[in-house]
Amino acid sequence: MTTVNFKQARGPDKLRIFAIGDVHGRLDLLKEMYRLIQAENEKTPPFDWVIVHLGDYTDRGPDSKGVLDFLVEAQRRNHRIVGLAGNHDVGLIDFIETGDPAGIFALNGGRQTALSYGIDIDFRNARSVAEGHRALVAAMPPAHLAFLRGLARSITFGDFFFCHAGIRPGVELSRQDAEDLIWIRSQFLNDARLYPKVIVHGHTPATNVEIRPNRVNLDTGAYASGRLSALMIDCAEKTLLEAR
Template sequence: MKTVDFKHARGPDKLRVYAIGDVHGRLDLLQEMHRRIQAENEKSPPFDWVVVHLGDYIDRGLQSKGVLDLLVNLQKKTHRMLALAGNHDIGLLEFLDTGDAYGLFARNGGRQTALSYGININFNDPGSVYAGRKALADAIPPSHIQFLRGLRRSMVFGDFFFCHAGIRPGVDLDRQDPDDLIWIRWEFLENTHPHPKIIVHGHTPVSDVEVRANRVNLDTGAYASGRLSAIAIDAENKFFLEASV
């Protein structure tokens, strides 16, 4: 099996690829990152470019609705703004389907997401959860649901494989379990063996962008740290961007 290491990995010819880590409701940081990407493109114009958002757009931060509004509107305007699913994004859909008061959405920042749509849910009160689920379903624009349901689990550009959480080591990239791509953690993070592609991911917060020979972690805990991180891949060149407040 052919493998690659980060130092020698290349992006596609004539296409600069940006990837942005977990946003978690930080609309301010996402907007600033988009401005930084625009400035980078103006400073050094690429032949063409795309931006891959690595998922977890919602929960914990206060502006989940604003983040989804931005991404939905950008995708209407340009084919360059790509988006992958994160476990938190899927968690919202699952809550709307099941009303689970003990699931990911309920216990990991779902209250902030609901508040961004004007819905106050007390997840310790079954009555509030029951009513809040219906109210939230009514408050979320259909375009947001369509966006979330349409999110892909992975993308490939050149020598790089993009997903939210990581891959199952030893499994072909085209045979990965969709749940692993948004949920896997230590089996992937602790594996040091080379993969067929460099895995660019988020999901597990780190204090600084983590670059390993076989992967790059871009989740710098934006909702709490105030730092949103991205990578730019331009043929053999790789560099990093940060938006902070």
């Protein structure tokens, strides 16, 4: 099996890639990141470009609705905006479909998401959960649901494989389990072997961007840290961007 490390890895010729870590409701940082990306493209115009979002647009931060409004509109205007699914995004859809009072949405920041739609849910109270579920179903625009349901689990460009959480070591990239791609942690993070592609991911908050020979972690805990991180890949050149 042919493997590649971060230093050797290259993006496709004539395509600049921007991979953005977990947003978690920080519309302010997302807008700033797009401003930084535009500035990079104006400074040295690429032949073509693409933005890859690594998932977790919702929960914990103050404006999940605003983030989804922004991304829906960005995709409408430009086909170069790619969204991948995070576990929190799947959790929001699960709550919409089931009203589960003990799922990831209820237990990990879903209250902030509901508040961004004008709905206050007390997840300790069964009646509040039931009423809040009905209200959130009514409040969510169809375009938000279509965006979330349409998110892919992974995408590949050049020597890089992009997903939310990571991969299952020892399993071919084309045969990865969809749940591993949005949930895996220790088995992936603790594995030092090289893969056929460098894995670019988020999911596990870190103080700073983690660059390893086999992976790059772009989750710098934006909702709490006030720092949203991205990786710009321009053929062999790799540059970090940070919105504050």
